[in-house]
Amino acid sequence: MKRNIHVLQIAFTYIGTIVGAGFATGQEILQFFTQYGRWATLTIMLSTLVFIWLGTRMMLMAHDISAQSYEDLNKHLFGSNAGKWISWFTLIVLIGVNSVMLAGSGSVFVEQLHLHYQTGLLITLIGTYLLLNKGIKAILHMNTIVVPLMITISILLVHSTLSMPNPHSFITNTTDHSALRTWISPILYTSFNLAMAQVVLVPLGSQTYSRNTIRWGGVLGGIGVGFMLMAAHFVMSAQMPGIQQFEIPMGSIAYRLGALVEIIYILLIFMEIFSTFVADIYGLSLQIRQHVQVSPKLVTLFIMLTCFLISQFGFSSLLSVLYPIFGVLSLIWVSKLIMAGRGKPIRSSRPHSSFRYPNSKSGDTRHG
Template structure:
């Protein structure tokens, strides 16, 4: 029982840590996908939470059922062998780009908030990633076991502060000029984008677990945790609408009001969330590349880091604005096939 509980917590923390990346932690994703739709935001967050619970569970169960070695095996099961290979190749390129975005984001934090040169920040992040990834999945589980509870505590702190502020119920009455149809589409777009990215680490994680109940319980706990943090961020951002939209890091604007030390902790958490997403993506990429080459995992990790380093010279902003919309297009088709796929998992 104790072993199952430990596995459940590992799945939940890894799920949350993979989804709660830089865009989530900064508040930009919450603002763009939920808060700008006013009172609809609370309803759409509930939809997104259901999708995260349902499809996150489904993804890991399929991975366990087919004994997937990488996300390419999952895509073959969803798209068929021929198209699965093409989709996986496309995702390989995009994941490299997204990983470069994460690395560039880490370098930007070093430069803009800690007065350390951008290039030095990149090299420090790369060195930390390489050392941790030598331990494989264990390193991802260990990092998320620290970062996710800390992020949850910070989220609870912000939520308590918000409820003690006049007008804290603004999220229930906040008006919007956007169509209800645009609001209802947002949870599908949000979960499609994030789950298609998360498969790089959730597929190999699910493949390691042979017990259905452990996967289901871990996914439920992780999905609920994601929903809770989305709601807490939405409530806090709604209180400061519409002015909060002018900030590049909206949650940073809220953290600044809570004091210098809180703001420092928050910036460290943003870096930690970027870092967890970075190592998760690199791990998934190396598993995928290992099926296509004869290189060792360590040399593949070095190759991926070097490619991302070269791409990160373009800069955080240009990479983000170019690659994310492109990846969002394929994510919707992937989500539809995930919904349609039937699961016939056998208990072992």
């Protein structure tokens, strides 16, 4: 039973890491999948297989090399010097992304809850600091709440769509986009999201003792991501092309199901922003702590303060330059992940983590 719980915790954390605020609003799915009509069903299946394969592979590789942070994995993939610079560039992008997410939490409080912008920022920052005092266990426990709620809402939206006049639109809609663009889109989507998710999945894999647990958690997590993608695609396809005019397409669909569902969905979007922000800050702090010998709490406070200051002024213009570069880097990164071997541990001992637990099956092996 304990092993099964840990498998679910890994699966839920994997889902929660990939299913960020952009996913929850529906914009990501609309842009990368639904706009391509009936072909999206096949491209979602392709993405699901890649998430199962490479997400699991990433966590197992982090486990095998005993990676302290995603920088250790990048050094394993690209070599010491290139891996270090790639990790620092990733850190800059992630700080920018998390600054925008933090600003998004303030926007949710202003636009949906009619509260002050700074209130949303402060609640997010204070909650993050308190949770991170418990380490990765807090991230695991948080996702065991957020992800089942997301899945429940997805099932509710699918059930509602089944009673609409055209529920089969997801296999009948056409597209004007080329076949090349249609099939490149899921590759870009999975590559970018896996490269972003390394900040969480690397320490998660490294701090889990059992390889079988990682493997099953990765498989269930990838399947869960695929289900969420397919559910949102199914729901939005039934309302194409009109749904494309909305900034938050899934929110507009939830609105039609009544005030209660709308409120739950608004809270869900905030919880998605919050859970992703917490997980990313944790992963970034691990990398910085490898280079700066100071208190973990001070590192966490420094990162959050940086994100807070940037969220006051915006980071959109810089991200518009960094994102395309990071997109290309993500494709190269995934290619290296596919080709890399399991490797050897890069340090002789692991940092203390209460999440690790002993093996109970002969198939669970440790290396080094």
